[in-house]
Amino acid sequence: MFSNPVEKFRKLFGIYQKNRSAFDATFQKNKEFLEKLVSETPSDISDTLRNLVSEFYPETRKIYLTAVLPLIEWITPTIIFQGVLANKLELYQKNMQSAKEMLPQILKLLGDKSKFEILCLLKSHGRYNLEIADELHLTPATASHHMSMLLGNHMVTVEKKDGRVYYQLNREALQEIINCFTEIFL
Numbered sequence: 351m352f353s354n355p356v357e358k359f360r361k362l363f364g365i366y367q368k369n370r371s372a373f374d375a376t377f378q379k380n381k382e383f384l385e386k387l388v389s390e391t392p393s394d395i396s397d398t399l400r401n402l403v404s405e406f407y408p409e410t411r412k413i414y415l416t417a418v419l420p421l422i423e424w425i426t427p428t429i430i431f432q433g434v435l436a437n438k439l440e441l442y443q444k445n446m447q448s449a450k451e452m453l454p455q456i457l458k459l460l461g462d463k464s465k466f467e468i469l470c471l472l473k474s475h476g477r478y479n480l481e482i483a484d485e486l487h488l489t490p491a492t493a494s495h496h497m498s499m500l501l502g503n504h505m506v507t508v509e510k511k512d513g514r515v516y517y518q519l520n521r522e523a524l525q526e527i528i529n530c531f532t533e534i535f536l
């Protein structure tokens with residue numbers, strides 16, 4: 351692509367012209383998704399790209415969004431091509447770094463037998479602190495300490511009902527943790 355971009359794009363557009371009817375049908379089928387994708391694309395370039403442009407090509411002003419190469423960020427002396435998914439890749443990379451920093455703490459939390467048992471207990475339904483303490487043979491203060499740790503790490507949520515604070519398993523957070531494990535290890 352970089353050795354002879356004009357020729358490569360000429361071939362690409364030739365393929366497009368030969369398949370115009372298939373392109374039109376596919377475009378109509380995916381129009382709603384594409385419009386949403388373009389509407390979510392930032393109108394400005396990423397900070398990383400901005401720093402590169404200001405250092406090497408400060409006179410560059412035109413930015414073109416491209417779906418042809420959706421992850422590309424390409425700088426020329428006069429224009430910038432930014433893929434419509436480039437910002438999502440940067441966000442994904444930041445989230446993966448955050449997950450790698452978060453997972454050891456979560457593993458340590460789950461490595462504590464009492465906290466693990468509390469989460470298992472909450473799987474069926476929410477409970478208040480004294481119920482948790484009684485069922486797991488903990489003091490109310492110890493149960494409260496564990497709940498504070500689980501709450502602070504978003505593993506549980508609270509719901510006030512009948513003058514009591516009920517702890518619920520935060521299934522969305524647990525699913526995110528599972529997703530992080532999958533992304534990192536599988």
